[in-house]
Amino acid sequence: xxxxxxxxxxxxxxxxxxxxxxxxxxxxxxxxxxxxxxxxxxxxxxxxxxxxxxxxxxxxxxxxxxxxxxxx
Numbered sequence: 001x002x003x004x005x006x007x008x009x010x011x012x013x014x015x016x017x018x019x020x021x022x023x024x025x026x027x028x029x030x031x032x033x034x035x036x037x038x039x040x041x042x043x044x045x046x047x048x049x050x051x052x053x054x055x056x057x058x059x060x061x062x063x064x065x066x067x068x069x070x071x072x
Contacts, residue, residue: 024041025041026038029044
């Protein structure tokens, strides 16, 4: 299990490096009247990846927790 975690970590680092190398163009996000500063595309991709990863872990944790409380 420990080896799998390390391989996953190295894979994410390699993915981040590849995204940063190939997607270094600047973009500006806009939502209604709000605009972000110009940032590279790879940062937007990595932020959405990590936000989705964190939300998935949290939803899985709360889902398991609610199921265990129903079984008691």
